[in-house]
Amino acid sequence: MTTLHRRQFLLGSAAALAAGAISPAFAADTKLRLLFWGGKARADRTFAATDLFSKANPGVTIDGEFMAFQDYWAKLGTQTAGGNAPDIIQMDYRYIVEYAIRNGIAPLDEFVGGALQLDDFDKDQLDGGKVDGKLYGISLGANSVALMVNEAAFKEAGIESPGRDLSYEDLPALAAKFNAANKRSGMKLFQDGSGVEPALENWLRQRGKALYTADGKAAFDGQDMTDWFKLWADLRAADVIVSAEDQALDATDAIENTMITLGKATTTFANSNQLIAFQAVNKDPLTMTNFPRIKPGSGGGHYRKPSMFFSIGGTSANKELSAKFINFFISDPEAAKALGVERGIPCKASTREVVAPTLDAQSKIALEFVSNLGDLLGALPPAPPANAGEVSTQLRTTSQEVAFGQTSPEDAGPAFFDQASATLARAKKG
C-alpha cells in the first residue's frame, strides 16, 4: 500500500518535472542575457531600449540585469568561470584586455559590415575597443574626465567659477578669495585629489608622462610621485583643499560621498557623463569644466575615453543576434533618444544628430564639453595593464598616509613607485 503510494507520488512528480523542463523549449522566443553596471537611471534608459528591440524583433527578449560597478566584476568573473557568461556584456576599458586574451569575450570582426554597421563610427572610439588588432568591444559613448563645479557657491562668493584656463598655480590665490568671502562656512575650494588616479594621470600627461606604458609598466618615476604628493601637501597647507579626515569619508568615489555632494568643497574630480548623476544628488546647480592645467598654457592631459563597451560573451550561443542588438543599441533613433548621453557621447555621427536636439541642460553641457576639448585633448593611452586597479587603491592609501602626516612626500614618492612596480610585475601574463 505504502509502496504503491510512493510510486504514484514519484511518477507524478517526475511527470511534473518533465513538463517543467520541456515547457521553455516550446516557447518560440530567444532570450539574450544582458549584464551591465550602473544605477537605476541607467537601468531605466537601458530597459527602454531593450523593449524597443524586442518590439522590433518579435520573439527575442532581452533579460537584463544590473548592479554596482564593484559587485559587477565578481559576478561577471564567476559567471564566466562557470561557462555561464551573459550574451551581451558591458565591458570597461580597464578589463577588456584581460577578458579578451582569456576568450571571456568574443572577437566581433566577422560581424562588421553585416550585423554591425560602423561606417560613421568615430575611429578613435573604434580603436579603443581593439585588442591585438581585433575588435572586442563597441564603445557606447565617448567620455572625458571633468571637474564638477558648484556654480552657486562661486556666485554667492562673487567669484567667477573656474573655467578652461584654471591651473594648479592659480589655486592658492583663488582659494584665498573664496575663503575670504566666507559664504559657505567650512567649504573648501578643492577636494584632496592626491589619491584620485584620473587626476594623477591627467597631471602626468601634461608633464609628458603617463600612468602606464603599452607593455604594462609604470610610465612615471618616484620623483614624479614626490612632486605630486608635494603639490597637494602645499595646497593643504595653503587651505585650498579639504582635511584628510573629510577626504577619507569619500572611500569609493560613490557620488553620494564626494566632497562636492557633502558640501565640503566647491569641486570634485569626476567624468563628463556623470554631471547628470551628480546633479541628481546636489541641490546647488552644478556645471562642469576641465581638470586644472599644471601651468598656464599646458594641455594634452585629457583624452576621449570609451566610457564603456558592449562585448559578446565568448560562450554565447547567439553571437549574431547579440551583434544585431548592439547595432540597434548604438544606431536606432528611438533607442538613441531613450539612452541620451548617459553612457557618454554617442560614437556614430548619425546618432549624435538624432540625440542632440532632445538633450536636457546637463547633457548639453556634457556634449559641448567633450566635443570642444581643443588643446586640452591628447592621444588615447593604452588600455591599463592587469593589476592597475590594485595600484589605484594603493595610490589612495599612500595619499592618506601623506595627508594624515604618517609619511612625507619625499618618502612617499619613491615608496609608491616601488609598490606600484611590484604590483604590476605580479600580474600573471596571459
Add this chain to the structure above:
Amino acid sequence: MASAPSPEAARGGSPAIAAASPSRFAAARSKHGPGYLFLLPWFIGFFGLTLGPILISLYLSFTDFDLLTAPHWNGGANFVRIFTADAKFIQSMRVTLTFVIVSVPLKLAFALVVALLLNRGMRGLPIYRAIFYLPSLLGASVAIAVLWRQLFAGNGLVNQFLLNFGIVGPSWISNPRYSLWTLIALAVWQFGSPMIIFLAGLRQIPLDMYEAASLDGAGKWRMFRKITLPLLTPVIFFNAIIQTIEGFKSFTPAFIISGGTGNPINSTLFYTLYLYQEAFGFFRMGYASALAWILLVIVAVFTSFSFLTSKYWVHYDN
C-alpha cells in the same frame, strides 16, 4: 524498540556475534533506509555545498586560480608570499587581532553585567531581554553599519552630542586613529547573544548556595566571586570561544563602513576584508584560498589553546 546494538556488541568480541552481523546490517539498512532518505537533502548540502568547496579551496590555495582561466599548480608559492612578502597580510592580522582581543572581553563583560542586572527577578524581564538582544539581531546587517557610519561621521550624532560639552570631536570613522575603535564599539554593543546565554547560566545556579553563603555572612561581592563566577565558568568558556570565532570572522561592518577598502590607511582592513579584496577585487582566488586556510588554522589554534587552558579555570558541576 530497544534493538539498538549495545556498545559491547558492536565491538564484536565473539565469533557468533561477528557471523550474525551481516544480516543485522541488512536489517538495519531496511529499517534506517527511509531515515537516510529523508536526510539525503542534508547530505547533499553538506557534501556538495560545504565539504566539497572546503576541499576544493584547499586545492586552490596551491594554485594561481584567477576565475577566468583554469588553475595552475604553483606549489606553496602563495603561502611563501603571504609569510615573507605581504605587508597587507601583517596589517590585516594586526587589525583583526586588536579587534578580537579588545572587543571579545569587553563584550563578554558587558553581557555579564547586563545579565546579572536582569537576573534579579524584575518585572517585565522578557521585554528588557528582547530590547537588549535587539542589537545582536540587527548587528551583522548592512543597515546598522550604514547607521554607524552616520553616527560617527564628522557631523554625525556623536559629535553633535559631544558639542554640548564643548568638545569638537574628530570624524571618527574616517580618522585612522579612531576608525577601528568605532568598529569595536559596534561589536561590543551587540552583546545580546552572550547575554542570553549568561542569563540561562545564572538561572542554573542553585539558590540554596546563596542562602547558605548569606547565612555564613558572605556579602554580595563575595558571593559573586565565590559562587556565581566559578559556577558560571563553563558558560563563560563557551561564550568566549564562540565570540572569538565570530570576531575573527567579522566582515560586514568593516566592509560597509570603509566601502570595502579597509581605509583610512588600512586601519579597518580586517583579515576577512583583505581576503575578500584579493578574491573578488583582484581575482586572486588561489591566493585568497590560501589566506582562508591560514585563518582557519589560526582560529583552530586559538580554540584549542582555550580548550587546553580550560581545565585550569573552568569548573564543571561535578
